[in-house]
Amino acid sequence: MAERFLRRAAPCRIVRKLCAKAVLEHGLIEKGDRILVACSGGKDSTVLAWALATLKQELRLPYELAALHISTDFCACCKKGVLAARLAEWGIPFNDIDVPVIGRLKPGRRMNCYWCSTQRRTELLRYAIAGGFNKIALGHHLDDIIETFFMNLLGKGELRAMPLLLRYQKYPVTLIRPLGGIEERQIISCADELDILKAACTCPFGLRSKRRVIRERIASLTGGSGAEKRRILRALGSGERNLLEE
Numbered sequence: 001m002a003e004r005f006l007r008r009a010a011p012c013r014i015v016r017k018l019c020a021k022a023v024l025e026h027g028l029i030e031k032g033d034r035i036l037v038a039c040s041g042g043k044d045s046t047v048l049a050w051a052l053a054t055l056k057q058e059l060r061l062p063y064e065l066a067a068l069h070i071s072t073d074f075c076a077c078c079k080k081g082v083l084a085a086r087l088a089e090w091g092i093p094f095n096d097i098d099v100p101v102i103g104r105l106k107p108g109r110r111m112n113c114y115w116c117s118t119q120r121r122t123e124l125l126r127y128a129i130a131g132g133f134n135k136i137a138l139g140h141h142l143d144d145i146i147e148t149f150f151m152n153l154l155g156k157g158e159l160r161a162m163p164l165l166l167r168y169q170k171y172p173v174t175l176i177r178p179l180g181g182i183e184e185r186q187i188i189s190c191a192d193e194l195d196i197l198k199a200a201c202t203c204p205f206g207l208r209s210k211r212r213v214i215r216e217r218i219a220s221l222t223g224g225s226g227a228e229k230r231r232i233l234r235a236l237g238s239g240e241r242n243l244l245e246e
């Protein structure tokens with residue numbers, strides 16, 4: 001993808017093109033797929049839902065979409081009514097389940113992002129399997145993938161990052177990340193163009209996240225260059241499983 005095109009085109013057109021590129025190059029979606037989009041109510045997953053609904057028509061791929069929002073017992077920043085209305089405009093049915101993440105903590109354990117994500121991922125998988133969905137689409141973007149890679153490298157000494165496509169051995173479900181080649185700033189611009197409600201995350205635990213520190217260090221490494229970030233993604237093997245297993 002020419003950098004010149006990326007600088008000139010309208011934000012949502014860029015997102016659509018890059019999303020289609022990831023879908024086609026990595027075989028993320030196949031005919032007949034039943035895809036559950038994990039919708040937090042934030043810009044990333046809402047743009048993802050829009051992009052998949054748009055591509056469904058453009059690529060003439062017969063696949064089915066539905067969206068799930070997982071509410072927790074500590075974070076109420078999502079305006080579910082607004083989210084459901086936007087999804088309905090795009091022809092995506094919406095459902096919402098409650099997961100008491102803090103309520104499941106054992107005595108003496110402290111709340112953290114790892115625990116929260118694991119609980120929500122477990123419920124997402126359960127819901128998808130029970131509903132007969134064979135794919136789950138997550139809204140992680142290029143910056144998320146690079147940040148996770150460096151957190152694993154510097155924090156755990158492991159060469160691991162989030163893959164664009166992950167087939168579970170244990171479950172009849174595959175995870176896909178169609179926004180994996182798109183920078184966060186491009187998604188923000190697309191969300192502005194679509195007039196997607198900005199739901200700033202008010203989670204009190206996220207403010208202490210190590211991710212924020214890594215984000216600043218990556219910004220100084222790449223100087224914010226999208227081309228350099230995409231080279232990092234390419235070096236990671238992109239959709240391959242070698243360095244990118246979860």
Ligand code: SF4
Binds near residue numbers: 112203205206207209
């Ligand atoms: S920032 Fe909050 S909602 Fe997000 S993973 Fe961490 S604890 Fe969970």
